[in-house]
Amino acid sequence: xxxxxxxxxxxxxxxxxxxxxxxxxxxxxxxxxxxxxxxxxxxxxxxxxxxxxxxxxxxxxxxxxxxxxxxxxxxxxxxxxxxxxxxxxxxxxxxxxxxxxxxxxxxxxxxxxxxxxxxxxxxxxxxxxxxxxxxxxxxxxxxxxxxxxxxxxxxxxxxxxxxxxxxxxxxxxxxxxxxxxxxxxxxxxxxxxxxxxxxxxxxxxxxxxxxxxxxxxxxxxxxxxxxxxxxxxxxxxxxxxxxxxxxxxxxxxxxxxxxxxxxxxxxxxxxxxxxxxxxxxxxxxxxxxxxxxxxxxxxxxxxxxxxxxxxxxxxxx
Numbered sequence: 001x002x003x004x005x006x007x008x009x010x011x012x013x014x015x016x017x018x019x020x021x022x023x024x025x026x027x028x029x030x031x032x033x034x035x036x037x038x039x040x041x042x043x044x045x046x047x048x049x050x051x052x053x054x055x056x057x058x059x060x061x062x063x064x065x066x067x068x069x070x071x072x073x074x075x076x077x078x079x080x081x082x083x084x085x086x087x088x089x090x091x092x093x094x095x096x097x098x099x100x101x102x103x104x105x106x107x108x109x110x111x112x113x114x115x116x117x118x119x120x121x122x123x124x125x126x127x128x129x130x131x132x133x134x135x136x137x138x139x140x141x142x143x144x145x146x147x148x149x150x151x152x153x154x155x156x157x158x159x160x161x162x163x164x165x166x167x168x169x170x171x172x173x174x175x176x177x178x179x180x181x182x183x184x185x186x187x188x189x190x191x192x193x194x195x196x197x198x199x200x201x202x203x204x205x206x207x208x209x210x211x212x213x214x215x216x217x218x219x220x221x222x223x224x225x226x227x228x229x230x231x232x233x234x235x236x237x238x239x240x241x242x243x244x245x246x247x248x249x250x251x252x253x254x255x256x257x258x259x260x261x262x263x264x265x266x267x268x269x270x271x272x273x274x275x276x277x278x279x280x281x282x283x284x285x286x287x288x289x290x291x292x293x294x295x296x297x298x299x300x301x302x303x304x305x306x307x308x309x310x311x312x313x314x315x316x317x
Contacts, residue, residue, distance in 0.1 A: 002296040005233070005243060009300060012247050014062075014174070014211035015308065018220070022310025041224035041311045042150050043083040043208055044142065055142035057083040062211060064173070066134045069104040071170065073111020073136060074118075078179065078251060079210070080140035081119045085191045086208040086254055088198025089144030091119065096126035099135040108136060118184050146198050148206035153225035153257040157204060159218065159281040160263065162270045164190060164252035165239050174244070178251040190252060190273045197269060202262045209253030213246050216308065218255050218281075219289050219301045223312045225257075228303065231281035233293035257283055287312070 009015065024040070031037045038046040044055040059079045065072040077094065084091045094116075100108055116123050121140070129135075167178030179187050197203050205225060209217045214236060222229055238245040252275065258266050263279060270277035284290075287303040303312045 002233075002291060002293045002298045005246075005293070006291065006298050006300050008243060009213070009215060009246060012213065012216070014213060014247060014249075015216040018212055018216070018309050019307070022307065022313065025310055025313075038149065039151070041309070043086045044089070046087070046147055046149070049143075053089070053144045053147050055084050055087050055089045055144055055147075056139070057142075058137060058139035059083070060135065060137040063135075068171065068173070069100070069107035069134060070111040070114075071173070072134070073108040074115045074180070075111075075175070076136045076138040077112060077115025077119060077121065080138050081121060081191070082208040082252075084140055084142035085194045086148065086206050087142070087144060088146055088148040088194060088206070089142040090195065091121040092141045092143055093122050093124045094138050094140045095124060096139075097137045098126060099129040099132040101134055102131065104134045108134070112138075118179060118187060120184055120188065144198065146201065148194070148198050148203055148256075150205050150207050150221050150224040152204045153221060153227050153283050154204065155227060155283050155285045157257045157259055157283045158263050158279050159229060159231070159283065160203075160256045160258050160266055161214065161236060161278050161280045162193070162252075162254045162256065163237065163250055163276045164274070165237060165276050166274065167239075167251060169240060169248070174248045176239070176245070176248045176250040176253075190275055193269050193273050193275060194254065197256070197266055202266050202269075203256040203258050205257045207255050209250050209255060211249055212308065213248060214253065214255070215246055215289070215291070215300060219308050221255055221257070222287075222289055222301070223303060223308055226287065226312060228284040228286045228288045229281050229290070230284055231289065231291050233291050235278050235280045237276050237278060
C-alpha cells in the first residue's frame with residue numbers, strides 16, 4: 001500500500017511541475033540590488049520596510065482550471081491570499097494579468113470579484129490580453145509585523161497540519177473547497193489564526209498547501225530548510241479517499257513547524273477557530289522525507305539525490 005502511494009505521489013503532475021522553478025534560481029543573484037532581502041523559496045517575497053515587512057507574491061492559475069473560468073478567477077484570489085497569510089501577513093491589494101477568450105471573460109471577472117468580496121481584498125488594476133487562450137495570473141501586496149518563513153525548520157520540531165475540513169470537493173477538480181460556502185467573516189476569522197501565531201512567534205516555519213498536495217508541500221518546506229522529516233501518514237485527516245486527498249489543493253491548508261513546548265498553544269489557536277490541527281510528524285537531521293503508514297515505512301523524497309523546486313541544490317552563477 002505505502003509503496004503504491006509513494007509512486008502515485010511522486011508521479012503526480014502537481015508535484016512534478018514544480019521542478020521548473022529551479023530555472024528561476026539564476027535570477028536570485030539580482031537580490032544584490034536590494035537591501036536585506038530574503039532568499040527565494042518562501043510563499044511571498046519579503047521586503048523589510050521600516051518596522052514592518054512588505055510581502056509580494058504572484059500566482060498563475062493551472063490550466064486544468066480553464067474549463068471552469070469562474071473557479072479559475074476565484075482561485076486566483078484565494079491562492080494569493082493564502083500565500084500572504086502563510087507568511088503571517090495580511091493582504092493589502094492585488095493586480096492581475098488576464099489572457100482570455102471572449103466567451104470566458106465574464107465568468108473569469110465574476111470569479112475574481114467573488115474572491116475579492118470573500119477575502120475583502122481590492123483588485124486595484126491589471127492588464128488584459130484579449131482574444132487569447134485563457135490564462136489567469138494575479139499578484140498580491142501584503143504587510144506583516146513579523147514573518148513566518150520556510151527556512152527555519154530544525155530537527156525535533158513537530159510538523160503541524162492545519163486544515164478546514166468543513167467543505168467539499170469542487171466538482172471533479174482536485175480542490176477541497178472550504179471557503180465558497182462560508183461568509184467572509186468566517187473565512188477571515190479562520191485565516192487570522194496565522195497572524196496570531198506569527199505575532200506571538202509560536203511557529204518556526206509555515207507554508208500553505210498548494211498544487212503538490214499536503215506531502216509535496218511538506219517536502220518543499222524541508223527543501224528550503226535543508227532538513228528531513230518522519231511523517232505519520234495515518235495522522236493526516238482525510239474527508240475523502242486518502243490517496244485523493246493527499247493530492248488536493250485545500251481552500252485552507254497550512255503546514256507549520258513548531259517547537260514541542262508550543263504545540264499545544266498552536267493547535268488550540270486553530271481548533272478555537274474550527275480548524276483541524278494535527279501533529280503529523282517531526283523534523284529530522286537526515287535529508288529524507290520518510291513516510292510511515294500501517295506498519296510500513298518508505299522514503300518519499302531523498303534530498304541528497306533529488307529535488308522538488310531546486311532550493312536544496314547548490315546555486316550556480
